[in-house]
Amino acid sequence: MAHRTDLDHDLEERRRVLDAWALKRRQIAALEAEAAELLIEQFDIHDQDVAESPYHRDAIYRSMIAEFSAAARIPRSSMEFAFADARSLRDSMPGVRAAFADGRITAAHVREIVRAGAVVAEAIANRRADAAVMGLFETAALVVAECDTAARTRAHAREVAASLAGETLVERHRRAAKDRGVSVTSLDDGLALLTAVLPEWIALAIQDRLTHVAREVIEARGTREPQLDPSAIDPGADAVHAEDVDLADPFFDAFLADPFAPAILADTSADTTADAASAERGSTPGTDSDAGMIFSDDRATFARDPLTDVERIPADERSLDEIRADVLADMLLTATPSTAIGDALDDVHARIQVTVAATTLAGLDDRPAQLDGHGALDADIARALAGRNSGWTRLFLDPSGLVVETDTYTPTTAMKRFLRARDQHCRFPGCRMPVHRSEIDHNHDHAKGGRTAVDNLAHFCRTHHALKHPDVPDPHRWTAQQRPGGSITWTSPLGRAYTDRTPRRVMFI
Numbered sequence: 001m002a003h004r005t006d007l008d009h010d011l012e013e014r015r016r017v018l019d020a021w022a023l024k025r026r027q028i029a030a031l032e033a034e035a036a037e038l039l040i041e042q043f044d045i046h047d048q049d050v051a052e053s054p055y056h057r058d059a060i061y062r063s064m065i066a067e068f069s070a071a072a073r074i075p076r077s078s079m080e081f082a083f084a085d086a087r088s089l090r091d092s093m094p095g096v097r098a099a100f101a102d103g104r105i106t107a108a109h110v111r112e113i114v115r116a117g118a119v120v121a122e123a124i125a126n127r128r129a130d131a132a133v134m135g136l137f138e139t140a141a142l143v144v145a146e147c148d149t150a151a152r153t154r155a156h157a158r159e160v161a162a163s164l165a166g167e168t169l170v171e172r173h174r175r176a177a178k179d180r181g182v183s184v185t186s187l188d189d190g191l192a193l194l195t196a197v198l199p200e201w202i203a204l205a206i207q208d209r210l211t212h213v214a215r216e217v218i219e220a221r222g223t224r225e226p227q228l229d230p231s232a233i234d235p236g237a238d239a240v241h242a243e244d245v246d247l248a249d250p251f252f253d254a255f256l257a258d259p260f261a262p263a264i265l266a267d268t269s270a271d272t273t274a275d276a277a278s279a280e281r282g283s284t285p286g287t288d289s290d291a292g293m294i295f296s297d298d299r300a301t302f303a304r305d306p307l308t309d310v311e312r313i314p315a316d317e318r319s320l321d322e323i324r325a326d327v328l329a330d331m332l333l334t335a336t337p338s339t340a341i342g343d344a345l346d347d348v349h350a351r352i353q354v355t356v357a358a359t360t361l362a363g364l365d366d367r368p369a370q371l372d373g374h375g376a377l378d379a380d381i382a383r384a385l386a387g388r389n390s391g392w393t394r395l396f397l398d399p400s401g402l403v404v405e406t407d408t409y410t411p412t413t414a415m416k417r418f419l420r421a422r423d424q425h426c427r428f429p430g431c432r433m434p435v436h437r438s439e440i441d442h443n444h445d446h447a448k449g450g451r452t453a454v455d456n457l458a459h460f461c462r463t464h465h466a467l468k469h470p471d472v473p474d475p476h477r478w479t480a481q482q483r484p485g486g487s488i489t490w491t492s493p494l495g496r497a498y499t500d501r502t503p504r505r506v507m508f509i
Helices: 002-052 054-072 076-091 094-101 107-125 133-145 150-165 169-177 200-219 250-257 271-281 320-334 343-347 379-388 413-423 462-468
Strands: 181-186 192-197 232-234 264-266 293-295 301-304 369-371 375-377 439-442 457-460 479-482 488-491 497-500
Touching: 002 054, 002 076, 002 094, 002 107, 054 076, 054 462, 076 094, 076 107, 094 107, 094 133, 107 133, 107 150, 133 150, 200 320, 369 379, 375 379, 413 457, 439 462, 457 462, 457 479
Parallel strands: none
Antiparallel strands: 181 192, 264 301, 293 301, 369 375, 439 457, 479 488, 488 497
């Protein structure tokens, strides 16, 4: 009986934890709904601002997104999605809004329903469907959303939306093809996730081709042999050929007799010397005690085992997935676009920015390099990139040699190099746009006396650069001020300050 009581207590404790967790999740959903309601309130303020300054609609919207993104440390794209969801809840989905407020569905469910409902909203706007259709869509979507996962809600909501909007399968696929794109997400340990959203048939065809190529590589593993130059005495990196040897050298005659025989090296020392050397090695004269050394019967001459001079090719032990990934990288980085795409793309090359110390490039140390905007990079990879890429920019940081200011508007080449190395990405808080897709900005406007100096210059992406343009109305314009050390403090139209610190180059552990 006691054992039974313990089991019952254990089950009851497990149920308590589960119920408490489920309750917290519902409370979190309700809080997310409250956050969405605040975004809806902000949209009302936004609409009032736009009504007062209709010509600055875009600037007002960008400023609003930037303010909330910086305050919550949320990426701009995520903030835009959150506002888009809030607008849909306010304008066309009261049923979903109520379910969200009650905690019956989560923000993830809302996101999927809103995305799928965009098809219905467009059909209504184009008068291909009646306005009442949106209510039917909400009801059908919530039937699944309130009792299943967001992923299953997505599939169900899309089917319902396509049916109510009157779209055919072909039309849906054509619409979906507009969502194709490529993105990169940094992972740990020097890896990254490359995501390509493609039409399904293309994705499957790519996977199939990669698989076929990878299997061919695997099948060819056993047939790989080193390709040696038959005229080379020493086929190493610095090959030695017969013509490189003095004609008086007995080694030359031996090579001509049999180029593939072990090289005979004359030893003029006495037998006792050879015996003494053998004894010192702890071996018996005439035996192969040294790796790669073959002693003749008279122990006065010895030959090197030719197999020790053969360049060995490491065994390929990569898995199928590893080979597929390597083949994909090779194809994308080396293939030439077809004429159907356009010859103008022939000179388009992949571009990354790496900063590495001169001592590391020279092989004096193995300090990690920096893959700018992403993290550490293995020193060997950095050296390999520097050696094979003629477009590398070498940056040597010398306190007495760096140009830090110029009288002209445009910064010097040295200053641009310094800024690229320092900033790595757009300097708005949370923005990850790389420097080669950003613009160099005078934090204090050059037209108002701002100097062209590294302590007044920083990279901003076009979206965030536009926040401080003079054509933006004063109530919605941002300012940026650079602090000692390179930190950038942005001041929002609400007077809030958000600081973006200089990306760190050295980490002390």
